[in-house]
Structures are given as C-alpha cells and as structure tokens.
Amino acid sequence: MIMRMDERMTRVLRKALITAMALLAAGCGQSQREPxxxxxxxxxxxxxxxxxxxxxxxxxxxxxxxxxxxxxxxxxxxxxxxxxxxxxxxxxxxxxxxxxxxxxxxxxxxxxxxxxxxxxxxxxxxxxxxxxxxxxxxxxxxxxxxxxxxxxxx
Ligand SMILES: [Cu+2]
CATH class of the missing domain: 2.60.40.1890 (PCu(A)C copper chaperone)
Incomplete structure (x- = not known):
C-alpha cells in the first residue's frame, strides 16, 4: 500500500517536472529567437x-x-x-x-x-x-x- 502511494507520487512528480522543463525550454527558445x-x-x-x-x-x-x-x-x-x-x-x-x-x-x-x-x-x-x-x-x-x-x- 505504501509502495503504491510512493509510485503514484513519483509519477505525479515526474509529470510535473517534465511540464516545468518543457515550459523552461519554451522560455529559453523565446529569448534566443533574436540572436x-x-x-x-x-x-x-x-x-x-x-x-x-x-x-x-x-x-x-x-x-x-x-x-x-x-x-x-x-x-x-x-x-x-x-x-x-x-x-x-x-x-x-x-x-x-x-x-x-x-x-x-x-x-x-x-x-x-x-x-x-x-x-x-x-x-x-x-x-x-x-x-x-x-x-x-x-x-x-x-x-x-x-x-x-x-x-x-x-
Ligand atoms: Cu569614417
């Protein structure tokens, strides 16, 4: 039961991390648009x-x-x-x-x-x-x- 909770938390955190990194990458792309x-x-x-x-x-x-x-x-x-x-x-x-x-x-x-x-x-x-x-x-x-x-x- 505890293991399952941890797995779910890990999945949620991973998803949040991927979203954050995608936003960061989009932001970086924008600032580099005009070299x-x-x-x-x-x-x-x-x-x-x-x-x-x-x-x-x-x-x-x-x-x-x-x-x-x-x-x-x-x-x-x-x-x-x-x-x-x-x-x-x-x-x-x-x-x-x-x-x-x-x-x-x-x-x-x-x-x-x-x-x-x-x-x-x-x-x-x-x-x-x-x-x-x-x-x-x-x-x-x-x-x-x-x-x-x-x-x-x-
Ligand atoms: Cu001159």
Missing part, C-alpha cells in the same frame, strides 16, 4: 556632390557574435571606422570587425564608431530610406532600413 537586434539606423542627408556619408545605429546580441561587414545599394562599398580626437583634430581609423557581447549594446554614433558609405551612387535626401545589410559571423545577414534625416536634427 541579433539592430535598432535606430539613421544617416544625415548629404550635401550636393558628396561622395561619402555616415550611418549610425545600435546593435544588441543574445549571444557573442562578430560584425564582419556591411553593404548597401546606395554606395559602392561600406567601411567601418572609429573616430577619435588627436591634437584637436578628429581622426578616423578603420574598424576591421566589431566584437559584440550580450547585455552590452554597441552604438555607432557621430564622433565615435560609424559606417562610412564610400562612393555614393545617389545623394541621400531627408525623408528617404535605404536598405543596409549587416553581416555577422554567427547570425548571418541582417538587412535594416536606414532613415535619412535633416542634418542637425538629431
């Missing part, structure tokens, strides 16, 4: 005759990853740069790749890291949007829409 999130991609409108333009955005990752490269239809190619002030002059240096870690969003912003669109194929006009594709080592490619704004508006 990479790219937010707030924007660029300043370009003056007449400009051949380069900067693009800024923020990247969050759910797992460690590396940003390898970027491309767009509106420019021949894109370089990644960092800027820093040296002797009162802003200097840009190539940024070959960007290491990304969870819980530390990486921001491309004026005066810091930025994407540099090289050899623009068309001027960037305020109000327009254009696609830019980011290539990650693990997450693969992500295409975002870059919003072009009036210079000085943000």
């Amino acid at each position: 990479v999130t790219v937010n707030d991609a924007w660029a300043n409108a370009t003056p007449v005759g400009a051949t380069v333009a900067g693009v800024y955005l923020e990247i969050s990752v759910g797992q460690p990853d590396t940003l390898l490269a970027a491309s767009t239809t509106v420019a021949d190619h894109i370089e990644m740069h960092t800027s820093s002030e040296e002797n009162g002059m802003m200097k840009m240096r190539p940024l070959p790749t960007v290491q990304l870690v969870p819980a530390r969003p990486f921001t491309f912003a004026p005066g810091g890291a930025h994407f540099m669109l090289m050899d623009l194929r068309q001027p960037l006009a305020a109000g327009m949007k254009f696609p830019m594709t980011l290539e990650f080592e693990k997450a693969g490619e992500r295409t975002v829409q870059v919003e072009v704004v009036e210079p000085g508006s943000r």
Whole structure:
C-alpha cells in the first residue's frame, strides 16, 4: 500500500517536472529567437556632390557574435571606422570587425564608431530610406532600413 502511494507520487512528480522543463525550454527558445537586434539606423542627408556619408545605429546580441561587414545599394562599398580626437583634430581609423557581447549594446554614433558609405551612387535626401545589410559571423545577414534625416536634427 505504501509502495503504491510512493509510485503514484513519483509519477505525479515526474509529470510535473517534465511540464516545468518543457515550459523552461519554451522560455529559453523565446529569448534566443533574436540572436541579433539592430535598432535606430539613421544617416544625415548629404550635401550636393558628396561622395561619402555616415550611418549610425545600435546593435544588441543574445549571444557573442562578430560584425564582419556591411553593404548597401546606395554606395559602392561600406567601411567601418572609429573616430577619435588627436591634437584637436578628429581622426578616423578603420574598424576591421566589431566584437559584440550580450547585455552590452554597441552604438555607432557621430564622433565615435560609424559606417562610412564610400562612393555614393545617389545623394541621400531627408525623408528617404535605404536598405543596409549587416553581416555577422554567427547570425548571418541582417538587412535594416536606414532613415535619412535633416542634418542637425538629431
Ligand atoms: Cu569614417
């Protein structure tokens, strides 16, 4: 009699445990659904005759990853740069790749890291949007829409 009770309890507990693990697995799956999130991609409108333009955005990752490269239809190619002030002059240096870690969003912003669109194929006009594709080592490619704004508006 006591044995039978134990067996039943074990069965109930096992069932509860399996349900709990299934819920846990579902929860984990949900948090890993977006390995990479790219937010707030924007660029300043370009003056007449400009051949380069900067693009800024923020990247969050759910797992460690590396940003390898970027491309767009509106420019021949894109370089990644960092800027820093040296002797009162802003200097840009190539940024070959960007290491990304969870819980530390990486921001491309004026005066810091930025994407540099090289050899623009068309001027960037305020109000327009254009696609830019980011290539990650693990997450693969992500295409975002870059919003072009009036210079000085943000
Ligand atoms: Cu640059």
